[in-house]
Amino acid sequence: MNRTDLQRLTRVRLRESRVLLRAGEPSGAYYLAGYALECALKACIARQTRRHDFPQLDLARGAYTHDPTVLVRVAGLERSLRAAQRDPSFWVNWNIARDWTVDSRYEVHGSEEARDLLSAITAPRHGVLSWVRQHW
Numbered sequence: 694m695n696r697t698d699l700q701r702l703t704r705v706r707l708r709e710s711r712v713l714l715r716a717g718e719p720s721g722a723y724y725l726a727g728y729a730l731e732c733a734l735k736a737c738i739a740r741q742t743r744r745h746d747f748p749q750l751d752l753a754r755g756a757y758t759h760d761p762t763v764l765v766r767v768a769g770l771e772r773s774l775r776a777a778q779r780d781p782s783f784w785v786n787w788n789i790a791r792d793w794t795v796d797s798r799y800e801v802h803g804s805e806e807a808r809d810l811l812s813a814i815t816a817p818r819h820g821v822l823s824w825v826r827q828h829w
Contacts, residue, residue, distance in 0.1 A: 694739075696736045696829065699732045699733070699829075702732045707726065707811075707822075710729065710807075710811055714804065719803055719804040719807035719808075720797075720802045723793075723806060723810055724798045726793070726814055727794075727810060728795075729822075730761055731759055731761065733822055733825045733829060734768055736829040738764070738767055738768045740828070740829055741768070741769065759794065760794070762791050770828055773827075774824075777824050783819045783821070783824060785813075786819055786821050787813075789810060790810065790813045793810060
């Protein structure tokens, strides 16, 4: 898996999330929206490696997590995140997005919660993905 694969997977998971939300399946939409963010952050990590491949497990254990906050650290984006937090709209969106966990696949989420997460990630100017794309 390389950076391009992860970028493509980000777009696919966001599309799937939107389809599920429109179909009245907010739990799946919520999970896939967060998974899309995970893929985007992992694309940032892959960008730092040789030939933009995602690092092998034994070389980068910290990259093999689902936690957005940890992935930001592993990608070396903490300074950029601190700068981005000056934008109050972005910061609200980041705080929504960072609460996503891989365990959400075992949880039931409502439509409002799924819409909030999807919007926090994809908002055109202040969404988390807009910030991540500057680094992937």
